[in-house]
Amino acid sequence: MLAYLVRRLFLMLVTLFGISVVIFFLLRVVPGNIVDILFAAAGYVDPADKANLEKELGIDQPLVVQYWHWISGFLRGDFGYSYVSEKPALQEILPRIPITARLAGLALLFSASIGIPLGVISAVKQGTRLDYALRVVSLSGLSLPSFWLGLLILTASVAMFNQMPIFNPNPQTWLEAFATYAVPAAAVGFRSAALTMRITRSSMLEVLRQDYIRTARAKGASDAAVNYKHALKNAILPVITVIGIEAAFLIGGLIVTETVFNIPGVARFLVEAIRWRDYPIVQNLVMLIAVVVVSANFIVDMLYAVFDPRIRYTD
Amino acid sequence: GGPKQGGILRMYHRDSPGNASIHEGATYSLNVPFMPVFNNLVIYKQDEAQNRMDNIIPELAESWAWVNDNKTLTFKLRPGVKWHDGKPFTSADVKCTFDMLMGKSQQKFRQNPRKTWYEQVNDVSTNGDLEVSFNLKRPQPSLLALLASGYTPVYPCHVSPGDMRTHPIGTGPFKFVEFKANESIKLTRNPDYWREGRPYLDGIEFTIIPNRSTAILAFVAGKFDMAFPTEVSIPLLKDVKSQAPKAVCVVEPNNVATNIIVNSSAPPFDNIDIRRAMALSLDRKAFISIMFEGQGDVGGTMLPPPNGLWGMPKEMLESIPGYGPDVNANREEARKLMQKAGYGPDKHLAVKVSTRNIPVYRDPAVILIDQLKSIYIDGELDVVETANWFPKIARKDYMLGLNLTGNAVDDPDQSFYENYSCGSERNYTNYCNKEIEKLFDVQSQETDVNKRKKMVWDIDKKLQEDVARPIIFHARTGSCWQPYVKGVTVMSNSSYNGYRYEDVWMDK
Amino acid sequence: MAAIDYDLELRRAGAHATGGWRRVLYLAQRHVLGAAGLIIMTLFVLTAIFADFIARYDPLTIDAARALARPSLAHWMGTDSFGRDVFSRIIHGARISLAVGIGSTALGGTIGVIVGLTSGYLSGWVDLVFQRVSDILQALPLLVLALIMTAALGPSLPNVIIAIAIPLIPTVSRVIRANTLALRELPFIEAAKSIGMSEVRIALRHVLPNTLAPLIVLATAQLGSTILTEASLSFLGLGIPEPYPSWGRMLSESAAEYVRTAPWLVIFPGIAISLAVFGANLFGDALRDILDPRQRG
């Protein structure tokens, strides 16, 4: 176990290092920095003030030096200060993480708990009306731009209940907490549920034609046992892969959802930070996201082994 | 009944201001949430819509007087006022504030966008704890107007500019509680406020919702007592009215002029004929009809009457090329000018129209491009991210730009010097006309309002004729609040000065 | 035993439709949804090609006088606040949206295939490097990349296409790589080696054609999602800029202000987007079913 983990960890570090370099230099390739933006907000540019400010923030130093400052700080857990709010970057980032994590988790849960069973049904009933109906419904989820779906939900709930499931930072009741997180999560999850369903269906169709499924039937196993006990467990690997990839892409989907539902999570925060060229926030946040994505990949790999005893990471 | 005490006013905020320091910003995103924290020396009366010299009232100053041939403005300060942290307010604070604004103190603002306002101030002197004088180089009656703006709060001496950006301390009716970027701003009632019985509200909470549809929906659903002031566009206003018919909405000019910045230092717009042709091609009514369903104002640099104090009368305005009512005739003339410059139906002029990537900028730019088609100009939209906008303009890396200019106070000094004087940092086009600049000074010193008006009109007309920065229209926007919110006044010739909110109360 | 209608059963199995058009018709019947998808996609492509002939107005001409007209005979889908004809804009928007969809899928797909093929076929350090690169691309959120791209280069059609294409690369290359690794072990590849074929030729002649099926499925799915991504980018102000009438921007801009007062501004672009994505996905699903060898009767 240990040797494998060490190797994996090393590759993860390589990837993270690559990401740190890419994001660092990408940000600096992009024209305009925080100082330009501050002056844009003020409506004028004063070269002397600008130079002062750049010096104050240290963005006048050679790139390599800046990179070293950042990455050595990052490794020590010193994330620097936000250029905009002038508060410690960590203090800005940390409180937003649980919000996005909850959303993403719920969305994935939604996606899996809807997508997988529907995918199974659609595969088992391939070519029937039910299959068609399920696919049309789920694909319609895939076809709606997520901001549009979100706005529809909001508009409908205002029109019908004169209620607005807008983010409530301190939900008092279970119901409030549910409304705060579940509705936006469903808006995101609907889309990825559709994807999960497509993959599940496709993967199940492969598996359902395998000989061991026939064996299970020959034993006299019921349809449910055949479909869920025998087939699904074999068909789940590609689904896990896709859910893993979705978990990474979810950050992208959440930017829009967090905007529409006005949720103060990390995704929208990241967008704002990029707009403001708030390097300490963007860099550190991207790194944190990367850590999550890389870990998600790792978890997916581990899940492979859980679901498929043949996989023992021999190569 | 009479005003009631209590309640927290919930308002959504259109975006996250970069920081909390009014002096370091130039957007009313800052003024709205932070004006309630401060006091000025003087301020425009908060319950009158129009800002005028004669409705300026004392605030931290109890009284003021012009002395020394109108070259010194002396304020008697209010005694017993305390900063939110308990320290006493004194004349030293006033001096500190204005020294810093003039760039004279040790401590410096990171940025100081309104430095030019105090060009005529030699120094600020104190006389005891309760008297302070502004000593001017020459008379400038409108200094008082500038001091009455929401942009001119008095800062405490003992708090560094950096702290003011993150945790502002004022003397105002509300105390700062917290500012979570992109999330919320919270203010609470200042129990020790010097004005007895004010404020009525227990606090104000701003929830930052950049997405307009979400924000309006939330307002309609009753999540907020008030929409962000002057942020409800005309189409949305209809929406609000249909969904929440009880909501109170007003539409007022916000003294933001949408204008074209012309790069006259490089071809093709170094050619005055082409500049004129462009000015002639504008169909201002069409802009207003599309952007505001007709509810906007045509004018020059100064906001047109009746809301604006200094705008040219209609007849005078229409005598300026391009402002005439017959658009087709104007365009005919414009085409002639273009042909003179060597362009015509077979030889179009290709032009990039740069603007910021925000609808209020982009939409008029699109209309502009469409209108320029009529005079052989093929415009191409070049949208620029905020971060790159000013550097680009400063580099003179543009041909035409579509820009918005907000005027904090409806006073010629503010807009002329800021936007048209030769060295001003906000004079993006580098328009420089020494003669006109002299006229700026003359009108600035004039104390007779009517005489000054005439001068201002002439200057305004000249500015338009020079096509330095053609003004397309003056916008109007809506503000909405729930019927139970009382005591809100939306200023009709400025969107920067009316947010002290000490008189606001809720009838719940 | 119930009587069995042999003819009906056979027709259902497609026995009467062995070649040419009859086969196509049969497949269309068997895969109704897929056929619908194909028809939608074809219609959109035709629309894009012949936009100039179909559109009844110039999509860019502004006319304050007819702003916000309801759908009518003159303006089938009404006009927007600028008085531009929505129908014409949607017709022309097909060009933009399909350019984004097809362009970024093709770009991301091609690079992904090359990377995946090289990576899977050559393995060794090339594989290691390519894999890390795609890890990195995968870990950078799509919209972050798009934000940075458009911030750096300005939001233009090619830039949006590139920005959307980049995140496709790791996805496609992963699939292709996995396939290539599996194919590499197959006897027919060894057979190719045994006759002395060069590696490049093997990769192109033998490996690539056999990864085509999953690729087509992936591509049709991505085609839809790129159109959606463009819409999301537009929503964040990073999409295709004016004056190009992209569906995403048409929808996202009017969604904010006109949902109630001028719903046609929201409904029609919304329908266009959903239909296109829907079509691409339905078609992809059907292709998957048709290309599945065990599916063939």
Place this chain on the structure above:
Amino acid sequence: MTEALLEVTDLKKHYPVRAGVLRRQVGTVHAVDGVSFSVHTGETLGLVGESGCGKSTVARSVLRLVEPTSGQIRLDGEDITRLSKTALRPHRRSMQIVFQDPFASLNPRMAAGDIVGEPLTVHGLASGKELEARTAKLFEQVGLRPDQMRNFPHQFSGGQRQRICIARALALGPRLIVCDEPVSALDVSIQAQVINLLIDLQKAHGFSYLFIAHDLAVVAHISHRVAVMYLGRIVEIAGKDELFRNPRHPYTQALLASVPVANPFAKKLAPLVDGDVPSPVNPPSGCAFHTRCRFAIERCKTERPALVDAGGGHQVACLLNEGTGRSQ
């Protein structure tokens, strides 16, 4: 017989086994563990043995489709074991392989004609009309109709596919063809067709075959000499008649005895050996067969028998056979 066309000396191929969730190498598959043999011009050497004993690995090593761990492969006297890929390419013309699974070894997306003609294209031997003519000739040679050139592999029957593979192998005019279980997937009547074809071709062109099968009867029909493998090693090798008449290794004997005779009146089937084939990862110590051998003695557990000549070119690796030669 003339001098050896193919000479394999002490060939070894080990695959690492990495097990557990960790990637550590926990063992080695001794797929081929020291195999030596030679094939002469115009001769067929049969290679039989249990599934998984390393037959295919030998075959692929000979063609350098897998890199041998150690040992030497000489083709026509030239050592090709360490030649680079490019240097090897010309030699590919003199040796070809027919794979175990005909369907899998044909690219499903290529027409049969293209598959058979491809070697000619690759080596620049023919193109255009000539290519077509030569391909057609190859088709006829293996008993396919030239009009079938346009068909795809799935449109052929198992036997026909096998012929396509053979035609491809013949295209370059090789001197050695390695046939890896070319008939195991076929039923007897088709199997007979393929065997007959191979015999005919050998008679006509003087090919050499390394013929791998697990069906002893088939091997008997085509081979001149036969080698028997067990767990990565050759345990017995002899002329065909000698081997079948006089099998010396207990495994060979068990194999021969276990072949069910297609005669219901003959004695009924009785398994001669018990137990499963051991894993090549942890081959038993000493003689690998001792775990299943009825005659095993104590020495077999510790001592690994070498392949020794028991007279007349009949080599066998069994301790019981040393010196005297018989186990029964």
Place this chain on the structure above:
Amino acid sequence: MADKSDLVLDVKNLKTVFFTNSGLFKAVDDVSFTVKRGETLAIVGESGCGKSVTALSLMRLVPDPPGRIVGGSVTLEGTELLALDESEMRAVRGNRISMIFQEPMTSLNPVMRIGDQIVEAVRLHRAMPAREARDIAVEMLRLVRIPEPARRAREYPHQLSGGMRQRAMIAMALACRPALLIADEPTTALDVTIQAQILALILDLQKELGTGLVLITHDLGVVAQTAQRVIVMYAGKKVEEATVEALFADPKHPYTRGLMASIPAVPASGVPVQARLNEIPGTVPSLVRLPKGCAFAPRCKLAIKRCEAEYPPLEDWGGGHLAACWRAAEVAEVA
């Protein structure tokens, strides 16, 4: 024929077709046979002639679509299987009738432990606690002579060798002591020494449990050594049926004769080796476009006009030796 009460399986005029895009595929066309308690019936025939489909039809596991049983009857111990509804059929499958599939590797669920797969088979038909079922599973593994059955029961299929997997399949099929066992090419992938072991095992268990056995194989050697009766199929039809002795001694159908002749023999001492094998020229016709008459006629040396026009009926040539050939009487002499 045999005593009715002794019959385990009685198949009459079974017809299974595939509706494919290239047409109607008569995979099993009017096939009848019976299996007695403790008896072994072998089915032989060319690849693709419908052997496996016949077996699947008995289990009612023909993939639908495209396959469908369109006629005939299958009676298992007096119960008409084709008339049962799906849940009743489930109760029969794995319980009264079991099947060992061709490919042991792909027929075992790769992600389930061997033991659990057997336990499942047991508990589907016998109400018993899991522990007891596990004991039965281990017992079954011991019965098929898997060493260390308790440990192996906890392993996954890929951890077992091919021979062991095949045994696990057998253990699973026999776990409920079915009345009928169908073994579809149970030894194809195995080496002859292992094949011998497996066959011996099946026969032992069959004897012990009195199970009827249907053995499908293309290896005539296996047939000769294991079966009591044989049916020969060609292109979906039964062309010959006989006791194993009668069939090998005196094949009545030219196809059977051709098959027999193609068998390569292992040269026992003294038997000269023939270099060339006999082959049946030509290939099996497509089951879609079957000729009107005898399907074998195009490849048959004995074919006469009548063969192409009329399908020969199955005729009894004595002692239950059935053959469908117009020239069955002359086969021996002419060939």
